[in-house]
Amino acid sequence: DMTSAIIQDERIEHVSFTGSVHGGHEIYRSVAKQRFIDCGLELGGKDPAYVAQDADLGFALANIVEGACYNAGQSCCAIERVYVHDDHYDAFVAGAKEVLGAYVLGDPMLETTTMGPLARRSALKTLNEHVEDAASRGAQIWCGHTLSVEEQKSFFKPTLIVDAPQDALVMQDESFGPVLPVHRVKSDAEALEKMNDSLFGLTASVWTQDSDRAEHFGRYLKTGTVFQNRCDYLDPALAWSGVGASGKGSTLSVYGFHHLTRRKSLHFRTGR
Numbered sequence: 001d002m003t004s005a006i007i008q009d010e011r012i013e014h015v016s017f018t019g020s021v022h023g024g025h026e027i028y029r030s031v032a033k034q035r036f037i038d039c040g041l042e043l044g045g046k047d048p049a050y051v052a053q054d055a056d057l058g059f060a061l062a063n064i065v066e067g068a069c070y071n072a073g074q075s076c077c078a079i080e081r082v083y084v085h086d087d088h089y090d091a092f093v094a095g096a097k098e099v100l101g102a103y104v105l106g107d108p109m110l111e112t113t114t115m116g117p118l119a120r121r122s123a124l125k126t127l128n129e130h131v132e133d134a135a136s137r138g139a140q141i142w143c144g145h146t147l148s149v150e151e152q153k154s155f156f157k158p159t160l161i162v163d164a165p166q167d168a169l170v171m172q173d174e175s176f177g178p179v180l181p182v183h184r185v186k187s188d189a190e191a192l193e194k195m196n197d198s199l200f201g202l203t204a205s206v207w208t209q210d211s212d213r214a215e216h217f218g219r220y221l222k223t224g225t226v227f228q229n230r231c232d233y234l235d236p237a238l239a240w241s242g243v244g245a246s247g248k249g250s251t252l253s254v255y256g257f258h259h260l261t262r263r264k265s266l267h268f269r270t271g272r
Helices: 002-012 019-033 057-073 089-101 123-136 188-195 211-220 254-260
Strands: 047-051 079-085 140-143 159-162 179-185 203-207 225-228
Touching: 047 057, 047 188, 057 079, 057 089, 057 179, 057 203, 079 089, 079 188, 089 140, 089 159, 089 179, 123 140, 123 159, 123 179, 179 188, 188 211, 203 211, 211 225
Parallel strands: 047 079, 047 203, 079 179, 159 179, 203 225
Antiparallel strands: 140 159
C-alpha cells in the first residue's frame, strides 16, 4: 500500500545496496527513456531461513549451512540470515559453529579444499564491514573473521554471527559471502515478521515437517520463491522472480517471456 511504499523509500536512503541494485535502477531508468520497452531485473537478495519448532534439526542444519556457503556464499539466493525457534536455537548454533569451522579454504583444484576464494577481492571490504558492524552492535562472532584484509587475500573464513540486531548491516544488506547470522525467535509469528523485515525479496526457506505451516509462510512471505526443507533449487516450470529491491519480472516458466515480448490481441468476428 502507499504507506508501505513511503516507508520503503525512506529506508532505501539508509541501506548500502550492492552494485547490482544500483545497476538495476539505472537500467530501468534508461529503458523508460527509450521506447517504453520492458526489462527483467534479477538483483540482490537477503534470503532468510526459518528453523521451526518441528524441524528435523540435523537435516536443516546441514542444508542451511551448505545453502549459505556453497560457492563461498556468492549466490543471489544463498541463505543470508537464519531465524531459529527457541527450542532448537542452542543446538543449532553449536552445530553451525562445528560445521562452519570444518571448511578448508584453499586452491579449488585441490581435493582437500572445501571452499575456494571470492570472485573479487574488493568483496572483502563489504564482508568485513558487515561483521564488524554486527560486533559493534553487541553480536557475538562465534567463528571465522580472524584475519586482517592483508592476510585474507581473496579468502574469507566462514563466519557465524549470533544475535545481531535486526537493523545491523549483516541482517539488512546483501553480504554475498560465507557469513551466517543466526537469531533466536519464539514463535512462527515472530519469525514471519523478521523474515519480511527486508527491502529484498528473492527466496526464503522454511524448515518444518508441517505442510500447513509451510503453506502459511508461503502465503505471507514477501518473496518471489518459498522453499520447504530445501533452498537454491530451480524448477523450470515455476517462475523465478523477486520482490522489492530483488528486481522485477520473471525468468523460467512461461512468465519468463513476458518482459521480453509485447502481447498482441486479435479480435475476429465472422458473420453477423
